[in-house]
Amino acid sequence: MSFGNSPNLERRQSATAMTILEVEPTPDGEVKEETSDTSPAGELVPEREGGSVRVPSRIETRRPLEAKEKGSMEDFLVSLFECPVCFGYIMPPVLQCARGHLLCSFCRQKVTLCPVCRISMTNIRSLAMEKVATKLIFPCKHSQYGCRERVLYGEKLNHEEDCEWRPYNCPYPDDKCKWKGPLKDVYLHLVHAHENVITMEGNDIIFLATNVNLEGALDWTMVQSCHGRHFLLSLEKIYLGEGCQQYFTACRMIGTMKDAAKFMYNISLDANNRTLRWQSKPRSIRESFASFTHADFLVLNKMTVEQFSEDGNLALNVVIKKVQDPDEN
Numbered sequence: 504m505s506f507g508n509s510p511n512l513e514r515r516q517s518a519t520a521m522t523i524l525e526v527e528p529t530p531d532g533e534v535k536e537e538t539s540d541t542s543p544a545g546e547l548v549p550e551r552e553g554g555s556v557r558v559p560s561r562i563e564t565r566r567p568l569e570a571k572e573k574g575s576m577e578d579f580l581v582s583l584f585e586c587p588v589c590f591g592y593i594m595p596p597v598l599q600c601a602r603g604h605l606l607c608s609f610c611r612q613k614v615t616l617c618p619v620c621r622i623s624m625t626n627i628r629s630l631a632m633e634k635v636a637t638k639l640i641f642p643c644k645h646s647q648y649g650c651r652e653r654v655l656y657g658e659k660l661n662h663e664e665d666c667e668w669r670p671y672n673c674p675y676p677d678d679k680c681k682w683k684g685p686l687k688d689v690y691l692h693l694v695h696a697h698e699n700v701i702t703m704e705g706n707d708i709i710f711l712a713t714n715v716n717l718e719g720a721l722d723w724t725m726v727q728s729c730h731g732r733h734f735l736l737s738l739e740k741i742y743l744g745e746g747c748q749q750y751f752t753a754c755r756m757i758g759t760m761k762d763a764a765k766f767m768y769n770i771s772l773d774a775n776n777r778t779l780r781w782q783s784k785p786r787s788i789r790e791s792f793a794s795f796t797h798a799d800f801l802v803l804n805k806m807t808v809e810q811f812s813e814d815g816n817l818a819l820n821v822v823i824k825k826v827q828d829p830d831e832n
């Protein structure tokens with residue numbers, strides 16, 4: 504046998520340690536060659552008793568356990584990452600007390616003593632556990648609401664941020680409504696609880712905001728349903744002081760950010776021989792106007808609104824298109 508083959512041989516032999524229970528003693532009482540393999544702990548080696556091989560009974564139960572442990576080992580490892588304070592899974596940095604009890608960095612800020620053993624809490628990271636975590640699959644933290652996704656440690660936060668099962672705040676623009684619920688209930692909530700929300704079907708509609716100059720009229724909201732989805736159109740008026748006011752308008756999808764990225768919308772204003780057109784991707788209702796980064800909505804000043812309104816009403820033509828869905832290729 505060439506030297507180069509021996510590592511393979513060794514690997515094959517140690518693999519047989521797992522199947523040792525299938526090994527029967529040969530008629531002459533000798534143990535077959537592969538049964539002489541020992542596991543690192545040595546516990547799988549059958550003991551010889553006067554020409555026969557006695558397999559300790561604790562090994563008898565080992566095979567079904569091992570098959571089961573393949574799944575449960577991961578569950579066991581995942582369970583080690585449960586924070587003893589908030590019961591969430593500990594994300595990096597994984598912190599520990601001097602005795603090794605783990606704690607999430609969020610709860611670490613709230614305690615001075617280890618919640619398990621009551622000694623002073625340190626800021627020591629458990630780098631080994633952080634490495635172990637990268638190889639594990641964790642349940643989504645919204646599993647209590649019905650999410651069945653299990654995600655890699657590195658993808659967990661991103662998934663949870665845009666998880667369709669997470670509770671959504673009511674997207675009605677006046678911020679007064681305290682309703683929270685799953686995405687699938689948002690549409691019904693909007694039409695039942697907010698009676699001034701108008702609904703319209705079709706991918707090319709007119710969103711008519713009436714009496715835009717009226718003092719005290721601050722927001723106009725409509726739900727546009729097309730492509731099997733619901734989109735929330737909003738126009739908000741904000742007073743900036745000294746008679747100065749601005750209008751913000753945008754389309755947000757009643758869906759996750761990932762879903763919203765599959766669409767495109769444009770808003771056009773066309774009146775009094777003037778045309779204005781805005782095109783963008785809808786945001787998710789997860790994002791309020793205030794949280795939009797880079798001011799990704801159409802901003803109109805008072806003068807522009809006056810130029811485009813007729814009889815005090817502003818007609819916004821909204822067209823929503825589905826763009827190429829990368830998942831459908």
Ligand SMILES: [Zn+2]
Binds near residue numbers: 589591606607610611
């Ligand atoms: Zn915690």
Ligand SMILES: [Zn+2]
Binds near residue numbers: 621
């Ligand atoms: Zn401790």
Ligand SMILES: [Zn+2]
Binds near residue numbers: 643644646667668
């Ligand atoms: Zn989820």
Ligand SMILES: [Zn+2]
Binds near residue numbers: 674675681682693
């Ligand atoms: Zn509401």
